[in-house]
Amino acid sequence: MSMFSLLSLLLLCFINTTINHPLDPLSPSEINQITHIVHNHYSKTSTSPSPNYTFHYVDLEEPEKHRVLQWLSSNHPTTRSTTSPLPRLAKAIIRANGATHKLVVDLTDSSLISDRVYAGxxxxxxxxxxxxxxxxxxxxxxxxxxxxxxxxxxxxxxxxxxxxxxxxxxxxxxxxxxxxxxxxxxxxxxxxxxxxxxxxxxxxxxxxxxxxxxxxxxxxxxxxxxxxxxxxxDFKLISDFRAKWAQPKTHGFSIDGHMVKWANWANWAFHVQFNTRAGVIISTASIFDSEQGKYRSVLYRGHASETFVPYMDPSDGWSFRAYLDIGEYGFGQSASPLEPGLDCPGNAVFLDGYATGADGKPYKIPRVICIFERYTGHAAWRHTESYIKGELIKEVRPQVNLVVRIVSTVGNYDYIEDWEFTQSGTIKVGVGLSGIxxxxxxxxxxxxxxxxxxxxxxxxxxxxxxxxDHFITYHLDLDVDGNDNSFVKYKMKTKRVTQPGSTPRKSYWTVVQETMKTEADARVQLGSEPVDLLVINPNKKTNVGNYVGYRLMHGLSATSLLADDDYPQIRAAYSKWPLWVTRYNQSERWASGFYTDQSHGDDGLAIWSQRTSGEAEVARMHGDD
Amino acid sequence: MSMFSLLSLLLLCFINTTINHPLDPLSPSEINQITHIVHNHYSKTSTSPSPNYTFHYVDLEEPEKHRVLQWLSSNHPTTRSTTSPLPRLAKAIIRANGATHKLVVDLTDSSLISDRVYAGxxxxxxxxxxxxxxxxxxxxxxxxxxxxxxxxxxxxxxxxxxxxxxxxxxxxxxxxxxxxxxxxxxxxxxxxxxxxxxxxxxxxxxxxxxxxxxxxxxxxxxxxxxxxxxxxxDFKLISDFRAKWAQPKTHGFSIDGHMVKWANWANWAFHVQFNTRAGVIISTASIFDSEQGKYRSVLYRGHASETFVPYMDPSDGWSFRAYLDIGEYGFGQSASPLEPGLDCPGNAVFLDGYATGADGKPYKIPRVICIFERYTGHAAWRHTESYIKGELIKEVRPQVNLVVRIVSTVGNYDYIEDWEFTQSGTIKVGVGLSGIxxxxxxxxxxxxxxxxxxxxxxxxxxxxxxxxDHFITYHLDLDVDGNDNSFVKYKMKTKRVTQPGSTPRKSYWTVVQETMKTEADARVQLGSEPVDLLVINPNKKTNVGNYVGYRLMHGLSATSLLADDDYPQIRAAYSKWPLWVTRYNQSERWASGFYTDQSHGDDGLAIWSQRTSGEAEVARMHGDD
Missing domain, CATH: 3.10.450.40 (Nuclear Transport Factor 2; Chain: A,)
Incomplete structure (x- = not known):
């Protein structure tokens, strides 16, 4: 857990220098470099497919998590020179001569690492x-x-x-x-x-x-x-809004490269990346503990994983309508520039995103992400104290949240996706569904x-x-105060008073803790029983001995009503459970599998989670909404 | 449904005149008048209790609903003179010589109507x-x-x-x-x-x-x-907030007496009253339909009905802790002045409230209610259209809600109660729980x-x-587009395709409507099945024949885990179901009964709803949270 302890120093010392975080998205020049490597590869190799190829997906090939964490903990001014830089890899998914290729390239030395045909x-x-x-x-x-x-x-x-x-x-x-x-x-x-x-x-x-x-x-x-x-x-009032949604000109967060630090109202630090598939990815979110004098980790990575939108008309022209938008179209590829003063307040900071065209050329989506302080109109905390004689205390702490927003329009629907960081240390993930x-x-x-x-x-x-239906599923890789976490249910159980006369009460409820041992146990039908769901760090305790943890506070949940053997359901089998918790596996991020268009349901969360060996107490949350 | 059709005229013509709405709360002079009547009564009557009496609750004795609706529909400039004014009655609950008295007085002619001892x-x-x-x-x-x-x-x-x-x-x-x-x-x-x-x-x-x-x-x-x-x-930043939570100086609502009209972003009109028991009561909320050129009713009356806060420690000194705060202390009596710029934004309009002391004297709670436009930071609606060649359409309608807020501090807890009216015609009822x-x-x-x-x-x-636990229950008397409403479940049911080959699909879901016929059927365990809950007006249809209605969109619900025969549970028996829908009865407003302190559970929602006779399709929602 020293990994974030020095991040603050780093931000302090290089306040005007862009940090090259290992999870930074590909820059336009890196995209050009990838295309160049691929082009060289195909033009040189006689056995390769013809140069008639198209780029379907280009993304960072992320370093392994332990290496990123190591980089974060060691990459500070005093040791920076002694730390070997992480390799910078990228992947390109290409269609060439009717086959799907996954190419991995090394951007550090402009070399091709592999070109594998995907046969699944x-x-x-x-x-x-x-x-x-x-x-x-x-x-x-x-x-x-x-x-x-x-x-x-x-x-x-x-x-x-x-x-x-x-x-x-x-x-x-x-x-x-x-x-x-x-x-x-x-x-x-x-x-x-x-x-x-x-x-x-x-x-x-x-x-x-x-x-x-x-x-x-x-x-x-x-x-x-x-x-x-x-x-x-007669929408003249809407244009009014742009002028009226005025917030203070200043705000309390700073952005250095892709690192956001919010010092004004809370002490969050996190990494933001635009991604053509997920839309926005939040990484290495941590919060500064002023008592301990260091950052404490909360979320290694979080992003929208998949959407499942099955329509219920079995007739011709409609029966096939059951979309997996993120895998088929991409939330990032479907995002459009945000309107200052309308999509986000006037004082928002906007980030551009870069995607790769079918021809391998980078293109910019301007203002694809906005970051702003949201004055919610609610209280973060308040209390009026009238029981102290001669003194009336009134304390009100209005709520200001830090929002990271992206809007993806997939055909008729607009998904307004917010990551909201609060003063109290919670992260709220929400999607507003709009459109037609x-x-x-x-x-x-x-x-x-x-x-x-x-x-x-x-x-x-x-x-x-x-x-x-719209099922929106999130991948949340929680690292609460460190890397080893457990998923625990705090169940409320009614107890009947067994000694009459000992109390005028006949009942009460108490809390029974259950740590989930298998991925099958860790699937939860939200709202079906009185329970608090927690991700705790079994190695970290508070002063009085409670585990350090985060509570998963969910809203209403819904699960798919389609028959298990119906084809759309087979492809989105995960939609039968609103919450899955799985062991960490870097490749398991996309709930319907990576190759989603016309997928057969043989990859994805429901398949991975069938494993019976290696059941681990230390589980990772794959997420849900 | 003509009742609101002329309200707009009224507001237009008497824009600078306070309307005396029949549901207006008691004014200080009316409270003095009531006390005077009660005092005269007890000092004149030799058989009455000694003048040593205390006022526990003084409130408007509301006219019957049909008379209020009649008044609203007829009370406009052209017919005003011919309409006989409604009687203005009030009730005083008094303790005198160890007995509870309910006195009803007529303020029009300063007479006592009745003095009845409550023996329950x-x-x-x-x-x-x-x-x-x-x-x-x-x-x-x-x-x-x-x-x-x-x-x-x-x-x-x-x-x-x-x-x-x-x-x-x-x-x-x-x-x-x-x-x-x-x-x-x-x-x-x-x-x-x-x-x-x-x-x-x-x-x-x-x-x-x-x-x-x-x-x-x-x-x-x-x-x-x-x-x-x-x-x-080190909370210097909080004081910053007061300056920063700046909203436009102007707002789009007007207040005339206790009537609020919101013309800027939506066309809501409703009545607001401070009430020492409920806190705030919203009445005759309606929305202007510009196509029909008239107001259409939504909610006759809504308010917090009861809170149930049972603690789970059966030991001495704690076992009795199971509070029914609204009935025992009163949400209004427990409310305190709101802090401009902290509890509510700087441009909020504040209303004072008047309560009655034990001595019968009125006292003012300044700024007990605030009303403001909340710039939520979300979109009311948006769409980006990219499939029209040569044209990129981007339409964003930011969300502004009209909020009516009161804060009740009952001991250690602060209940921040919001009634939120939206541009899309919904009413959102929410409570923020804060304090210690x-x-x-x-x-x-x-x-x-x-x-x-x-x-x-x-x-x-x-x-x-x-x-x-904290169970907060609302009384919601919906009058959707008129007085006769039904409670209907729209159940989503999976259908299996029975003719293979007719479609590549094997299943889909469809919607089955069920109108609740009895109060027992109309109790709902929220979230237990895929269902939309609607209050419809069976006499009003849209152009294409759908019933006019409102959907009840609930959040997560919780029910009491106490044993049915435990005393706190007997007193708050309603807490076993999150939603009850009952026939309209003017007296049935307080979920744990009217005389709540040390109640025996022989009054209240669970008791009323046991009736088997007179089960009516036309039901009224008694509310829930």
């Missing part, structure tokens, strides 16, 4: 380039032009969207995406006007429509009542006409909002 | 006067002086607190309170230094100690680490020494924080 099920995330190309295809397709014409619609008013295909038991799959189209014709709210009945399957490697369905026609929902642009409405419903056109204009299960709610004339 | 179990709330007198008794008691001296303590450093006694099966009870004492001796944090072992039972009518226990001595916990005064600590733990002195200084169940957590040397 599932594919890397879709690229923006191929999505854009796929969405051009319908407009050029005579079949589609005919379908649009036969509906009396105008091709120039059509917008198409990509919908990942999922997997439904096929032995062989192709990289493909379903394309469906929507109609503007007077509204920017394209999701409110689906051109129902038409679905196209696009082969992403051949980049052509390989299946074309025009099954039926449904009335196009009306424009009336769909427009949301403030310029088209995924709607289906229908002939119905009143629910009185409906006699079948339409799998949704009639929300307007000819418009059904289809039933669906 | 339970007593009205304690008065501040008698609490203050009871806390003086120990300091003058030779027994207590001896106990303090024998502990080597200084009487001048002792502060005592009142703890209601509860009821433990006694056939006869006296109005009494337990007094325990705490030690300052260098700290303002009196709750951290209990003088353990001493309990005194004070007869509140005779105002003397009737039982004195000095059972054992425990070490006095140390001062070190207990002080919380900012002047004694109720602690018990012990000889233990490390948990390694503990081999018994100590019924709490050792939080410092010689200091146990005793296990306990």
């Amino acid at each position: 099920h599932g594919y890397p995330p879709l690229t923006i380039k191929e999505i854009t190309a796929a969405l051009e295809l319908p407009l050029k397709s005579p079949q589609f032009q005919h379908s649009i014409l036969s509906r009396g619609l105008n091709l120039s008013q059509v917008s198409c969207i990509p919908l990942t295909t999922g997997w439904f038991g096929q032995a062989k799959t192709k990289r493909a995406v379903n394309v469906v189209c929507l109609y503007r014709g007077g509204t920017e709210n394209i999701f409110s006007r689906p051109i129902e009945g038409i679905t196209m399957l696009v082969d992403l490697e051949a980049m052509k429509i390989i299946k074309y369905f025009d099954r039926f026609k449904a009335p196009l929902p009306k424009v009336e009542g769909t427009r949301y642009k403030s310029s088209k409405q 419903l995924q709607m289906k056109a229908t002939s119905y204009t009143n629910i009185d006409q409906i006699t079948e299960d339409v799998h949704g709610t009639l929300v307007a004339d000819n418009t059904l909002a289809i039933y669906h | 179990h339970g007593y009205p709330p304690l008065t501040i006067k008698e609490i203050t007198a009871a806390l003086e008794l120990p300091l003058k008691s030779p027994q207590f002086q001896h106990s303090i001296l024998s502990r080597g303590l200084n009487l001048s450093q002792v502060s005592c607190i009142p703890l209601t006694t509860g009821w433990f099966g006694q056939a006869k009870t006296k109005r009494a309170v337990n007094v325990v004492c705490l030690y300052r001796g260098g700290t303002e944090n009196i709750f951290s230094r209990p003088i353990e072992g001493i309990t005194m039972l004070v007869d509140l009518e005779a105002m003397k100690i009737i039982k004195y226990f000095d059972r054992f001595k425990a070490p006095l916990p140390k001062v070190e680490g207990t002080r919380y005064k900012s002047s004694k600590q 733990l109720q602690m018990k002195a012990t000889s233990y200084t490390n948990i390694d020494q503990i081999t018994e169940d100590v019924h709490g957590t050792l939080v410092a040397d010689n200091t146990l924080a005793i296990y306990h």
Whole structure:
């Protein structure tokens, strides 16, 4: 636990120098370097695939955790010169000649370490380039032009969207995406006007429509009542907001490279990285203990791991809609620049993010993350004391939280993801879900006409909002005051008074501690019993002997209602339990497995956690929401 | 549903005139008038009790709901003269000669309507006067002086607190309170230094100690680490806050008398009253529908109904600790002035409250309620649209909520109660729990020494924080778009696909509606099944035929773990279910019954809801938290 003890010194001494933290995201020049290494590799190797390859995912290949912790604890001014720097590795997931390659490169000496073909099920995330190309295809397709014409619609008013295909038991799959189209014709709210009945399957490697369905026609929902642009409405008050959401010009946090230090209201220090898959990753979060005079670790790493969004309409054109957005599209790749004064207050600090295009070139997403102090309007703590004679004490400590925010828009939905650090030492992870419903056109204009299960709610004339879930799962690698942690249940149990007369009471509850021994025991159906869930450090005790720990305070939880053998459920098997706690394994971060697009459910949290050997008391939380 | 249609006109025309709403709280002059009527009554009536009486509770005797609604709908400029004014009644709960009287008076003609003796179990709330007198008794008691001296303590450093006694099966009870004492001796944090072992039972009518226990001595916990005064600590940043929590000087709501109208960000209109029992009462909350051009009702009345705080230590001096704070002390009576810039932002509007002293005289609690616009830091709605070629749309609507806040400090705990009205039409009820733990002195200084169940957590040397619950229950009388409402469960049910080949899916969920027919069916264990809970108006439909309704969105819920036959549980029997929905009955507002102090559990929500006759589809929500 000395690892954070010197971090404060470091920040103090190099206050104007950017620290190269081993978890810093890839810089644009590093991305260029990776692309250069890959290009050299493929152009030199005669046995390699042709140079016709695309970059699907490029990321830091993180050093092992123990090495990062070692670096943090040793990398301070007095010993810095004697510490050998950590290697800087990166990985590139590439599609070339119909195969998925994982290449690992060393940026320190610009060398290729490995190029391995991935032969398992599932594919890397879709690229923006191929999505854009796929969405051009319908407009050029005579079949589609005919379908649009036969509906009396105008091709120039059509917008198409990509919908990942999922997997439904096929032995062989192709990289493909379903394309469906929507109609503007007077509204920017394209999701409110689906051109129902038409679905196209696009082969992403051949980049052509390989299946074309025009099954039926449904009335196009009306424009009336769909427009949301403030310029088209009486939303003058919204523009007011930008001026009004004024906070103090100063704030109490500082950012050095990717390290954030919040000294004004609390003493948090943590690392922030933009990541094209997870969106934002928080690492090495620790809090300064002024009594001990050192930083104490809380969270080694936390990020959104996966989203599962199954729709409940089994009919053609809808049955495949069960998305794993983070693995299929990427929360970071789907993030867009935040609006100062609207998405974040005027005094927020904005960070740019860098992603890699399909061509291997870096591109910038400006203002993709914002960091700000949130004046919550609640009290962090207060007390009025009126029982001291002659003295009325009133103490109020208003609450200010430090927020790290990113917004990912995946099609119709906007996920507003906040990491919120509080003065009391808690970390709150939350997602605000906004945007527009995924709607289906229908002939119905009143629910009185409906006699079948339409799998949704009639929300307007000819418009059904289809039933669906959003399961958002987090990977939380807690290191509470050090590396070895246990997962403990503090169960509240009713006791009946056994000696009548000893007390006027007949009952009370007490607390029974249970340390989880296996990963199977450590799955929890949240809210099913009166219990406090804690991650404790069994080697660290308070002055009076209690374990040092963090309590997991969850909100309402939901689990998937799909049948276990249904294909979307097989791919997101983890969604049957809201909380899993597993042993630490650096590679186990993505709840539905790393190669998520069209995955078969043979990788992921539910698979990893089936292990029976090596059950350890020292468990790590894989996370949940 | 015409009742609110003219309210907007009214507010418009009488913008500078205070409206006398039939639910306006009693004014100081009305309180004086009530006291005068009561005094005249008792001094004139020879058969009445002696004039030695005390006022325990004085409140508006509300007109019947249908008359209030009638008044609201008819009381506008054009018909005002033809509408007969509603009678203005008040009730006074008085203790006189050992009996509880309920007097009802008519303020319009200054007459007494009735004086009835309440012969049932339970007593009205304690008065501040008698609490203050009871806390003086120990300091003058030779027994207590001896106990303090024998502990080597200084009487001048002792502060005592009142703890209601509860009821433990006694056939006869006296109005009494337990007094325990705490030690300052260098700290303002009196709750951290209990003088353990001493309990005194004070007869509140005779105002003397009737039982004195000095059972054992425990070490006095140390001062070190207990002080919380900012002047004694490095809390300079807190004083910063007052300046920094600056919001725009203007706000978008107006207050006319007790009517609040929020036109800036939403179109809420509601009535706010301070109440010595409930704290704050929100009435006739409605929202302006600009399409229909009229106000539509949402909530007839909402307020905190009861708190149940049972402690889990069955030993002497602790076993009786199971408080029903609202009925025993009153949330309003326990409220204190709010600190501008700390409890509420600088631009908040503060309302004074008026309560009645034991002597019948009105007294003011300044700034007891605040109303402000909360810039939450979240989005009310946002969307980024990138699928329209050549156009990038970004729409962000930041969230501003209108908050009505009161803070009640009941001994060691501070309840920060917020009613929060949103732009999207929801009402959020929340309580922030702050203050200080109720602690018990012990000889233990490390948990390694503990081999018994100590019924709490050792939080410092010689200091146990005793296990306990806080159940906060709300009375919510919803009138969604009119007076007749139903309580409906929308249950999510898994369906298995029965025709293989019809779809690649094997399952999906759909929604089954169930309208609750009886109060027994309408009790809900929140979170136990996948269900949406709605209060709908079966007579009002949207354009496409859906019922107009509000969804009850609850957080985590907890229920009491005490045995059903334990006395505290009998008195708070409602705490076994987090949600009860009952038929409307004007008198059924207080979940543990109206006469709560030392109640026997023969009144209250669990009793009322046992009725089997007159089960009605039209139910009213009695509330929960």
